[in-house]
Amino acid sequence: MEIDNFNSFNFNDSLQEGLDAMGFSKPTPIQQQAIPEILEGKDLIACAQTGTGKTAAFILPVLHKIAEKGEGKLNTLILAPTRELAIQIDQQIQGLAYFVGISSIPIYGGGDGLAWEQQKKALEHGTEIVVATPGRLIALLAGGKINLDSLEHLILDEADRMLDMGFSDDLLKIINYLPSQRQTVLFSATMPSKIRQFSKKILQSPVEINIAISKTAEGVSQMAYLAYDQQKEKLLENILSQKSYEAVVIFASTKDKVKNIFKILKRKFEVEAFHSDLDQVDREKIMSRFKNKTLKILIGTDIISRGIDVEGIELVINYDTPSDPEDYVHRVGRTARADKKGEAITFVNDKDLFKLHKIQNLIGIEIDRIPLPEGFEEGPSYNSPSKRSTSDKGNSKSKNRGKFSKNRSRKPNSKGTSTKSNSNGQPMNTGHSPQAKPKDSSGKFRARTNVKKD
Template identity: 40%
Template structure:
């Protein structure tokens, strides 16, 4: 099937089309092709589409097309369930808005100082990307005004309901103008989401991209294994395949931490991501996994929403998901943008009813495989290590400043340096493991932009 180009959308100006081309957006994904005409026409849209399908660009282009950058008022609001997803969406919007001068995109999430956010709101942002709880604090104190809101986006709406934000969404609606465009995106479509749509949208255009037939190519392998043998099987599979990146899904925070601890005890580098963690620890975990400082992330479903890993080799369901839709969402993470992926699922005897539900939904015959014989566990070492440098955006620190310090004063080659992530008060930089200690010591003794900086070695 021929994919439509963005130039077929007459509502997008030439400057935006040039920007999309520069960003590598050459043709529209299915969700973009299905939803953008209605979004650009001003209609309400409710769309079911999984993470990684291109929905952020779909609603982002609609938001920017309606925005008047000369008016300093909040014209669009995007609600997200987690800070990680909010940061990801905000960064994507800033890239999409590069052709527009002086566009202000602001994230409002918990775990960040309220006073700093309040000061940033002294001049109203054009676009706010927020989690519901922190946004309501600002609305209650009058630091955010939605009087001129044109577009409201509910992103990952199903996860917001899972996290108990239903009443918060209704409260945000109370502060919003009645005549607005409301866009609702959800990876799954339980009855509760349909009820939200009925409450907050007007005659929405309904789009369903996440049908079983539309799933990307994912090789699935199922193993029936007793619960007490799952750790051993996991270690064996990781030893055999040696994946560069793998997410292991668990259903509970307790199981998540136990699995992570067992992997690290066998020198298979792993990080845990779950709801009991402080926000700073969650940020650092996501950065370290994304930049290759750990090859395995053990996560719960709620915590993993907003995870943006473009080349995830493997997904392992350590425990089968409670709902078939969640299983579909999990396995789709390892086959983004047409890439092949591998999804492995462990099924204990007490989980067989969940496996049967998957058979009914996916309409496939599960080929139960015999678990491989247990072998000596091979270490799974990370290629990179992460250094945390105090400074960040508040200190006007840029990736080039850190790269210059590492290649100049420290003497590393550019090939030894990985991702550089700039946060408000920190910069995280990935350096090859063999050279990380050297870089750490040299940066402690040197300067960046003429200033001494505190440096920490994270892994």
């Protein structure tokens, strides 16, 4: 049954007043399904990606129950994989909890001594909700600095990410400190077998919710440039020069590559690099500038694909094609949030064509491959699985079915690009190569206006 507005949940009056004041109207699908289950005290395992409203889906029912009980004890522990996500969750709690007088504190490592002292003092004065990263919380528990005996709710956000980062044993250690009689809620962007196996250890007869995972938002225009590595720097500068973007996120595969892109771009653009070598103070300063739009371009690894929640990101650029298709979904999920529009551009080199194919299989659409701008040499060629040779069609056992492969009949021309001959022996374009030269010579990033709409 579809729930039209938040009044249907019968929240605490002060909490509902806050939702009305903040302009919350119709709950998202994950909120519609998860909130009633959490209100009823059931254990829950929910699969929902970022941008679906999942944070409010677990915060709101917890705030309601704490407000109704009114005890002022430590009631809820929320575990998150990164300090950025922990801070983000805490900020959302503070915005919603203001109206009901409930406090929260983020606990994470990597900060300076002053931040650590502030966290300890907040715990000593008492708080109803703690948002923590596993490593820092274990240090607190081992030192006897936090008592979880009164805990009623345990929430694991982005559980798949925590397991990928090797936190499985740490999570189980933490759970050993918790009361056995509690409500446990697990949110995950994906649902691999390891998550299901882990959930059996910590949840009791959970309700399962699955909200359209592995799909990108309808409002995002997805494009791909087939470009060799040596073409990427110039291509990136070309794209960023086309218009004055308010907010751009550039993803690279490694920390070192993030630093290198930063060195190149800072000569022409207002840009910052976001990586693990920065201390927490610098991270927070950079993120604050990006949120208030005084910083226009942010470069980072996948650490920011789930760890930031910034409105109005217009463009996401994948400088490297992500190896995991799910990472692509999370990266692209930074734009076109809350029914807004956005663009996502992915650079695909000759070695990463198969990654593009895996991404397309996951999201269920074909990403538009657009020509390189005027003045660029041709990039790698692409053989679409849907346009393979006639001999492949109908051969269900062909090992090349649905895969990218090099056409053995092609020979490199003098520029290092690929050609093949027609029936008269004359060289010709490959037909499906997306790198055909634009008909005009404006060099104004014309391909963007020719993107197909799904």
